[in-house]
Structures are given as structure tokens and as C-alpha cells.
Amino acid sequence: MEPWFDDVDDRPRDAAFFVESALDDLQCADVDLNRYEARRSARIADAVALARRNPQVYVHGTDKDALGQAERAAIFDVALRLRCSEDYVRGVLFTAEQAMAHLPLLWQQARDGFVSMYLVGRTVGALARVRADVGASEEELELEREAMRLIDQAASEWALSCPPAAFARRLRTLVDRLDPIGAAERHARKVRERRVVVQEDEDGMSWFMAYIPTVEAIAAKRRLTSTAKHLQKHPNECRTRDQIRADLCSEWLRGIGTPTAVKTKIFVTIPVELLEAEREAERTNAARAAARQAELVGHGPIDPLTAKQLFLDAKAFRRVIVDPIRSVVVDMDRRSRRATQAQREWLILQHGTCARDGCNRLAQDADIDHKTPWAQGGRTDIEELRPLCPRDHVHRHLTRAIYRSRPDRSVQVITPTGHHSTAPSRAPAAEPPF
Known part of the structure; x- marks a missing residue:
């Protein structure tokens, strides 16, 4: 289908009119998308709320544990129907329920299509900073409600006039002012959330990330950089500094060359044809060898060079x-x-x-x-x-x-x-x- 403006006259005045019309149409589509995402989030919240009120649909019992299991089962049901992950559904559910409960102005703007669910999610995340602790006094709870009211009022105004970066900056400044907990306590809470995440990428590569205090992260990179600089002085070294740092990080964490070297079992399937690819080619049967790929079980295919190296490094197979x-x-x-x-x-x-x-x-x-x-x-x-x-x-x-x-x-x-x-x-x- 050809674009509707292909026959537009090239004169600047006519072109400007049609460009403006196209951009206006884009804004209308964006409003429709925002409205749809908010309605979709509300429908997910409605479905889970129904499961909470009627746990017998999903589970046999009716005790407290059964109610929680019914909620998890409903989230699982939604994830299967929408072909997405349970974690995604749980995130959408949390954002919608928190926005409906504590951000009525911003939520209504999202329902009307003027605010994206992305900005709603950022604002919901900011609410955690002003929440009162479990067992808080009535005075502390009142401070929490007032802080949430101010966040809702400010966010509903900024969302209509600020780009996302400026919105996030203003929101962060406001929350810093309203946060009843000092910077030291906030840092201590974040330290308790430290963790390691591995995120698979393409072509047999992955990102290895650690959420740790900034001073430790900087110190770790400085050590990697210092060692990489020293290794680069070797006349036979041809790797870049980034490559050396990545190799050092992997070797140090896996304990290569130390008595505590990692011994984790990794399952890899390597077809014999792949290991004898040269002979297969000589026998004019290279196509059969190419059709069989080595695989890191549970992750997907790996390249032939890595497969052969794994085979050579293995002590037993x-x-x-x-x-x-x-x-x-x-x-x-x-x-x-x-x-x-x-x-x-x-x-x-x-x-x-x-x-x-x-x-x-x-x-x-x-x-x-x-x-x-x-x-x-x-x-x-x-x-x-x-x-x-x-x-x-x-x-x-x-x-x-x-x-x-x-x-x-x-x-x-x-x-x-x-x-x-x-x-x-x-x-x-x-x-x-x-």
C-alpha cells in the first residue's frame, strides 16, 4: 500500500501542510496507543482481582496460602493467553494497582490517553521511596499519604509538558525532598538488593552484570584496567584493552589457574560429524556435517570453533x-x-x-x-x-x-x-x- 501523501506537490507550502497533517495523525495514534495500554493494564488487574475473590476457580482450598496460589495461577493464565512472561504480567499488574490506588490524577490521564504507561511505571517506582515502614504510626502514614498526593499532582502536570528525561529528573528531585529516610539508609537498603544478572545476547555471547556499590564497581574496573595496561605492553599482545578487561573478568571469576577453578557442569552436545568436518568435506558429504550443530543445552547452537575447543578441553565426555x-x-x-x-x-x-x-x-x-x-x-x-x-x-x-x-x-x-x-x-x- 502506497503512502497517502505520495502525490503531494513539492511546493513548500503544500508540503508543510501535509507534513503537519501526518504528524497530527501520529499524535492521535499515540493517544490511542496510550489509552489501549492503560485499558489493557486495567483488564489484567480486573482478571486477577476476580481470581482473588473466587479462588476456587484455580485452586482447591480457600486458606491464605490458597488465595496467594490462586493469584499466581491467574497471572500464569494471563501470561499464557497473552504469550508473555509471568514476570511481565506481574509488573503490569503491580503498576496498574498502585496507580489506581495512589495516583488517581495520573492514572486518569493514562486512561484518557495523554500519558504513557512508561511514565506511570516510573512514577509508581518512585512511590517506594516515600512509603512508611510496616507498623508505622498514624502520623507516619499521614506523611506517606501527603507525599503520594504531592507526587501524583506534580507528575500529572509534568507528564503533559516534559520529555521523559526531564520528567524523570524532576520526579527524582521531588522524591529526594519528600523521602523521610536519609541518604545513608537509602544506600544501605540498595546494598541489600545487590545481585548478579546474566543476559543472553546473540551469536553465543552474553552480558554479565553485577549490581554492587559504585565505589566497588569503580575499584574493580580500575584493577582490570591497570592489569590490562600491563599486559598490553607485551610485544605479542594483539587484543584491545576492552577485550583484555573482558577476558580478565571472566578468568578471575571462573578461577582459571587457581585451586578453586569453577567445576560447574555445563551440558554441550557436539556431533561427531562436526569434529571431523574436514574429512566429511573430503568425502563430498559436507552438507550433512553442516546440518548438525553443536548446542549449549538449554541455550541454543554454538559455533563450530567453540564446540571443538570445548571438546579438546574436556577431561571426559x-x-x-x-x-x-x-x-x-x-x-x-x-x-x-x-x-x-x-x-x-x-x-x-x-x-x-x-x-x-x-x-x-x-x-x-x-x-x-x-x-x-x-x-x-x-x-x-x-x-x-x-x-x-x-x-x-x-x-x-x-x-x-x-x-x-x-x-x-x-x-x-x-x-x-x-x-x-x-x-x-x-x-x-x-x-x-x-
Whole structure:
């Protein structure tokens, strides 16, 4: 479809008119989008509120724990229907509920389409700074309500006139003024949130991030930089300073060359054809070798050079793709409830991730679930086992959701409200040798 303004006259006056019209139309579309996002957030909040009032839809009991499980099950149901993560739904739910409860002016502007949910989320995040502690006095609670009222009033004005960066700067200044806690206490609270995050990127690479105090982060980078400068003086060194810093960071954290070097088990499948690619090419069968890729189980393919290096570095390996695994005890009958280590490792190779449709949590960290529950006579046989992440394992046993295995070993979920999950188009991590 051609743009509606392709036949516009090139004269400046006519062009300016049509450009202005196009921009006006863009602003209208933006208002519609803001209104839609706010309405969508409200619908998610409504659905979860209904589940809280009617927990029997999702769970069997009605005690306090059952109410919380019903809420989690409703969030899971929403995530399946919208094809998004539970964490995303939980974030949208929190933002909507907090905005409706404490930011009535800003929330109404979002419902009208004049404020984006992004700005609403930033403002909701700022409310945490002015909240009273649990067990606060009535005077402290009144200060909290007044601070939230001032934030709502100011944010609803700034959102209509300030770009996002200026909005965030003004909001931060206001919250600093209203925050009843000193800078030292705020820092102490943030220190308690320190953590490490790994974020996968493309082409077999990942970002490794640590949330730590600024002084420690600066000191760590200075040490990396100082060591990198020293190494760059070597005549045979050809790496950039950034590359050396990254290599040093990885080596130091993994303890390379030390008695405490990391010994974490990483599952990698490497086809023999890949290791003998040159011979395959000589036999005019290179296409077959190229079709088989090495894979970091649960994460995806890795390049041939990395695969060969892993193979050469490995002190021991199992030929799990070409030769059948003869050492795995596949049938335990009713002799044991727990899967053996060999069964667990084979399930990791088979699935890579949690078996449930759309779940990308690693099978290496999953629980081993019986298709037929052990308490109902289930057997600990390899064909009766499947990896479910802890969250899905809880949903399977404590809610009315049905987890049904397919012939390809994937698991479909049927929620208590009748939604059927669909299988993503992905290949299994490894073909079973049996």
C-alpha cells in the first residue's frame, strides 16, 4: 500500500501542510496507543482481582496460602493467553494497582490517553521511596499519604509538558525532598538488593552484570584496567584493552589457574560429524556435517570453533548422540521416587529447558516431575519423567491446571478457564537414542 501523501506537490507550502497533517495523525495514534495500554493494564488487574475473590476457580482450598496460589495461577493464565512472561504480567499488574490506588490524577490521564504507561511505571517506582515502614504510626502514614498526593499532582502536570528525561529528573528531585529516610539508609537498603544478572545476547555471547556499590564497581574496573595496561605492553599482545578487561573478568571469576577453578557442569552436545568436518568435506558429504550443530543445552547452537575447543578441553565426555547410552537405568518402577542422576542428565539433554510450552528456564535447574504423580502410582521410568521448572511444578500440583505430555515430549497446559497452550516451533535438544 502506497503512502497517502505520495502525490503531494513539492511546493513548500503544500508540503508543510501535509507534513503537519501526518504528524497530527501520529499524535492521535499515540493517544490511542496510550489509552489501549492503560485499558489493557486495567483488564489484567480486573482478571486477577476476580481470581482473588473466587479462588476456587484455580485452586482447591480457600486458606491464605490458597488465595496467594490462586493469584499466581491467574497471572500464569494471563501470561499464557497473552504469550508473555509471568514476570511481565506481574509488573503490569503491580503498576496498574498502585496507580489506581495512589495516583488517581495520573492514572486518569493514562486512561484518557495523554500519558504513557512508561511514565506511570516510573512514577509508581518512585512511590517506594516515600512509603512508611510496616507498623508505622498514624502520623507516619499521614506523611506517606501527603507525599503520594504531592507526587501524583506534580507528575500529572509534568507528564503533559516534559520529555521523559526531564520528567524523570524532576520526579527524582521531588522524591529526594519528600523521602523521610536519609541518604545513608537509602544506600544501605540498595546494598541489600545487590545481585548478579546474566543476559543472553546473540551469536553465543552474553552480558554479565553485577549490581554492587559504585565505589566497588569503580575499584574493580580500575584493577582490570591497570592489569590490562600491563599486559598490553607485551610485544605479542594483539587484543584491545576492552577485550583484555573482558577476558580478565571472566578468568578471575571462573578461577582459571587457581585451586578453586569453577567445576560447574555445563551440558554441550557436539556431533561427531562436526569434529571431523574436514574429512566429511573430503568425502563430498559436507552438507550433512553442516546440518548438525553443536548446542549449549538449554541455550541454543554454538559455533563450530567453540564446540571443538570445548571438546579438546574436556577431561571426559559421553558419546550421547552417535552411540546409545547403555549406562542409563531407564526403568526404576516403584523402587525409587527420585530420578537417578543419569536419568536427570538424559532429561536435560532431551529437553534443554522446562518441558512446558513457552518456558525457557533451564532443565538443569528444573524439578523432575512424574506424568502420573508418584502418590497415584506413577513410575520413575525415563518415559514417565519430564523436567518442570519449580514454578510450573508448583502450578501442576497445587492448582487445577492440567499438564499434558505430547508424543514429542513437550508439555501442554490447559488452564482452569479452558485455555490450551500451543507448542512453539522448536526442535528438541537431542534425539533420544532409544
